[in-house]
Amino acid sequence: xxxxxxxxxxxxxxxxxxxxIAIIFVFFIVFGYIISMILDPSYFFIIMIVATIFxxxxxxxxxxxxxxxxxxxxxxxxxxxxxxRMLYHAAEGMSIASGLPMPKLYVMEGEEINAFASGRDxxxxxxxxxxxxxxxxxxxxxxxxxxxxxxxIANYDIRFMTLTAVLIGMISIIAQMxxxxxxxxEVGGRNRDGRTQIILIxxxxxxxxxxxxxxxxxxxxxxxxxxxxxDASGVKFTxxxxxxxxxxxxxxxxxxxxxxxxxxxxxxxxxxxxxxxFKRKVQGLFSTHPPVDERIRRLESM
Amino acid sequence: xxxxxxxxxILVVLIFILYYNRFVTLENRIxxxxxxxxxxxxxxxxxxxxxxxxxxxxxxxxxxxxDEVTKARKAFMGAKxxxxxxxxxxxxxxxxxxxxxxxxxxxxxxxxENFLHLQQELAAIEDKVAYxxxxxxxxxxxxxxxxxxxxxxxxxxxxxxxxxxxxxIPQEARAVPKVEF
Numbered sequence: 001x002x003x004x005x006x007x008x009x010x011x012x013x014x015x016x017x018x019x020x021i022a023i024i025f026v027f028f029i030v031f032g033y034i035i036s037m038i039l040d041p042s043y044f045f046i047i048m049i050v051a052t053i054f055x056x057x058x059x060x061x062x063x064x065x066x067x068x069x070x071x072x073x074x075x076x077x078x079x080x081x082x083x084x085r086m087l088y089h090a091a092e093g094m095s096i097a098s099g100l101p102m103p104k105l106y107v108m109e110g111e112e113i114n115a116f117a118s119g120r121d122x123x124x125x126x127x128x129x130x131x132x133x134x135x136x137x138x139x140x141x142x143x144x145x146x147x148x149x150x151x152x153i154a155n156y157d158i159r160f161m162t163l164t165a166v167l168i169g170m171i172s173i174i175a176q177m178x179x180x181x182x183x184x185x186e187v188g189g190r191n192r193d194g195r196t197q198i199i200l201i202x203x204x205x206x207x208x209x210x211x212x213x214x215x216x217x218x219x220x221x222x223x224x225x226x227x228x229x230x231d232a233s234g235v236k237f238t239x240x241x242x243x244x245x246x247x248x249x250x251x252x253x254x255x256x257x258x259x260x261x262x263x264x265x266x267x268x269x270x271x272x273x274x275x276x277x278f279k280r281k282v283q284g285l286f287s288t289h290p291p292v293d294e295r296i297r298r299l300e301s302m
Numbered sequence: 303x304x305x306x307x308x309x310x311x312i313l314v315v316l317i318f319i320l321y322y323n324r325f326v327t328l329e330n331r332i333x334x335x336x337x338x339x340x341x342x343x344x345x346x347x348x349x350x351x352x353x354x355x356x357x358x359x360x361x362x363x364x365x366x367x368x369d370e371v372t373k374a375r376k377a378f379m380g381a382k383x384x385x386x387x388x389x390x391x392x393x394x395x396x397x398x399x400x401x402x403x404x405x406x407x408x409x410x411x412x413x414x415e416n417f418l419h420l421q422q423e424l425a426a427i428e429d430k431v432a433y434x435x436x437x438x439x440x441x442x443x444x445x446x447x448x449x450x451x452x453x454x455x456x457x458x459x460x461x462x463x464x465x466x467x468x469x470x471i472p473q474e475a476r477a478v479p480k481v482e483f
Contacts, residue, residue: 085422089426089429089430092426093426093429093433096335096338096342096430096433096434096437097433097434097436097437099334099335099441237433239436
């Protein structure tokens with residue numbers, strides 16, 4: 001297995017995060033510019049100011065509130081200390097083993113075994129487990145998964161992955177807006193129809209280009225390597241690879257109804273989870289997670 | 303030429319600061335992991351009276367074992383240095399182990415909600431002590447590596463830092479008595 005320096009990984013994640021924030025910011029400005037071109041160039045300044053303010057708010061909110069947004073989007077609730085005692089024990093044990101501050105713990109409804117971590121740095125981190133995971137995993141397995149999530153926190157994966165989710169969410173929102181606006185194509189006014197048409201087509205092409213980039217971003221956000229690294233450094237905390245391997249085996253073995261998993265998680269959130277919540281049958285170029293079998297194999301060879 | 307020299311001087315100062323901070327960070331990590339061990343040991347000692355209370359009601363005849371646990375707790379509370387605390391903590395753990403083993407003979411006690419809860423807490427604390435110990439050993443290891451490797455070695459002697467000795471922390475018996483339902 002390739003050697004990975006965790007310091008390098010952390011540095012890379014921080015740099016990539018800044019890069020992502022810049023993309024989000026520039027994206028809104030460009031978008032504002034295009035809108036002003038479509039509507040009326042005389043509104044240019046007002047629209048640009050609005051676009052700048054809006055993108056600033058979006059970036060700041062994305063950075064500081066990303067964990068809250070992620071938790072709200074899956075409807076997670078804070079874990080109670082009396083009801084989810086095992087979860088707290090696992091988290092406390094792992095926070096001692098890793099030397100990280102204790103993350104806030106949340107629980108989301110869902111039969112499937114899954115979990116994700118979010119936040120912007122180790123001091124502002126959350127970990128969320130599904131109720132299914134709490135029911136089906138035993139102590140060692142729970143600790144294994146917890147250690148995996150804690151290493152996402154330690155490596156600053158959470159900041160980068162959550163920002164990616166924010167960016168992808170944004171692109172899909174704008175794509176939606178654009179598609180709707182095509183229905184009301186009187187935006188352009190009376191005698192500028194030709195020009196409006198052209199600009200709309202250009203925007204359409206722009207999104208056609210952007211969509212695959214977004215998909216690519218998802219895959220490189222999680223890049224399988226990131227998951228392997230989290231598996232490996234998780235084992236550094238528990239010293240017990242079998243725990244996580246057993247948990248992954250359970251995840252692989254479970255059958256969740258198609259309807260059950262669809263509505264709970266939005267596509268943008270997928271890279272945050274320990275196992276792909278969409279469980280695609282085919283492992284494609286753009287799949288967000290490495291194949292479970294390979295992860296188990298690597299864990300067992302440790 | 304002068305600019306280059308100033309640049310070089312700044313770089314050297316930065317490197318000195320960087321290494322100093324690394325020593326401080328690693329030392330803090332060691333202190334922190336030690337205090338974690340302390341916290342967990344104390345928590346365990348705090349659970350003892352509660353445990354004795356719930357065992358008493360069902361197993362009056364086991365006075366000998368209970369006295370032993372109480373004594374071990376007292377010895378732990380009186381410990382001053384970290385090494386003493388760790389040693390006495392391990393003794394307390396052994397005494398607690400025998401009380402839990404004896405409890406197996408009292409089905410009513412084993413069914414007692416409070417007792418079960420305490421048993422789980424003790425098991426969790428045992429795990430946490432083991433993890434804290436592991437983190438402590440790791441921290442000492444990376445500190446000592448910094449002290450011994452080049453170029454850290456040179457900085458270590460300059461700042462008067464030397465290798466730290468490992469505390470002898472007895473391995474927690476992680477084989478927890480299984481609770482059958």
